[in-house]
Amino acid sequence: MFITFEGIEGCGKSTQCAKLMEHFIRQGHDVLHTREPGGSKLGRELRRILLHPENSDLAPASELFLYLADRAQHVASIIRPAMEDGRTVICDRFADSTVVYQGYGRGLDPKLLHQLNDVAVQGLWPDLTILLDLSPEIGLRRALTRNLKENKANTEGRFEAESLEFHGRIREGYLTWAALNRSRFLVVDAAQGPDQVFASILRGFEEKGIE
Ligand code: TMP
Numbered sequence: 643m644f645i646t647f648e649g650i651e652g653c654g655k656s657t658q659c660a661k662l663m664e665h666f667i668r669q670g671h672d673v674l675h676t677r678e679p680g681g682s683k684l685g686r687e688l689r690r691i692l693l694h695p696e697n698s699d700l701a702p703a704s705e706l707f708l709y710l711a712d713r714a715q716h717v718a719s720i721i722r723p724a725m726e727d728g729r730t731v732i733c734d735r736f737a738d739s740t741v742v743y744q745g746y747g748r749g750l751d752p753k754l755l756h757q758l759n760d761v762a763v764q765g766l767w768p769d770l771t772i773l774l775d776l777s778p779e780i781g782l783r784r785a786l787t788r789n790l791k792e793n794k795a796n797t798e799g800r801f802e803a804e805s806l807e808f809h810g811r812i813r814e815g816y817l818t819w820a821a822l823n824r825s826r827f828l829v830v831d832a833a834q835g836p837d838q839v840f841a842s843i844l845r846g847f848e849e850k851g852i853e
Contacts, residue, residue: 643730643731643769643770643852644721644725644730644731644733644766644767644768644769644770645662645730645731645732645733645768645769645770645771645772646732646733646734646735646736646737646738646768646770646771646772647659647732647733647734647735647771647772647774648735648736648738648739648742648771648772648773648774648816649773649774649775649776649781649816649832650776650778650781650782650809650812650813650816651778651781651782651784651785651801651802651809652776652780652781652782652783652784652785652786652788653774653775653776653781653832654774654776654784654832654836654839655734655735655774656734657836658772658774658836658839658840658843659675659677659732659734660675661836661840662732662840662843663675663732665840665844666730666732669853671729671730672727672728672729672730673729673730673731673732674720674721674724674729674730674731674732675732675733675734676716676720676721676731676732676733676734677733677734677735678709678712678713678716678733678734678735678736678739679692679693679708679709679712679735680712681712681716681720681721681733682712682715682716682719682720683719684711684712684715685712685715685716688708688709688711688712689712690797691708692705692708692709692712692800693797693798693799693800693801694797694798694800695795695796695797695799695800695803697800698800698803702744702748702749702750703750705744705748706740706744706748706750706755706758709739709740709744710740710758710759710761710762711762713736713737713740713759713762713763714761714762714763717762717763717764717766718764721733721766722764722766725766733768736768736771737756737759737762737763737767737768738771738816738819740755740758740759741755741756741759741815741819742812742815742816742819743801743812743815745815746811746812746814746815746816746818746819747804747808747811747812747815752815752819767826768826769826770826770827770828770850770852771820771823771826771827771828772827772828772830772843772846773816773817773820773827773828773829773830774830774832774839775813775816775817775829775830775831775832776813776831776832776833777813777833778806778809778810778812778813779806780833781809781813782802782806782809785802786802789802817829828843828846828847828850830842830843830846
């Protein structure tokens, strides 16, 4: 099974990815937990470029192709081999981030982005995508506090430096895209505490018939 997590900055993806991984391990799955950007060796270098605030002048198309390069390498060298070994893969962000951030956020055509994603993933689409839905006011505040605490603002803060209006477009973009891809998406209210969010995820699994 291939499961991805999506959502705005500060929506709690890392916490929920870790909870889901523990849950699957308890059930006896062999789990790979990975992320984008930065899940492969090349990806770690691309992540540094993509998230560094000094690159605030990246053209939308340059940003797009760097994310796609990260994804193509990640799928080819990490995700597909893990799936072929029968492992369950949990990925923190994947192709939908490109449609939403570069599409609804930067103004590129979401349909074209979906096609370009297909070049990068070569048919390997997630079985399920969990969207942690949260208002940008709460998410951005959480993300900025975390970056300060973890001393990341100067190295990974490029998107957190975008306006509240930008993050509002990202939230709305996710909801629109999830509605267009209803069978693959599970939308969860991320304003609750971490345990309640996880309980909602498990309830969503039951509704979708996932063990
Ligand atoms: P994160 O790993 O801390 O969530 O940060 C990744 C950032 O990169 C986040 O702000 C969203 C952005 N992003 C895109 O704009 N397009 C993409 O395709 C991906 C994977 C992430």
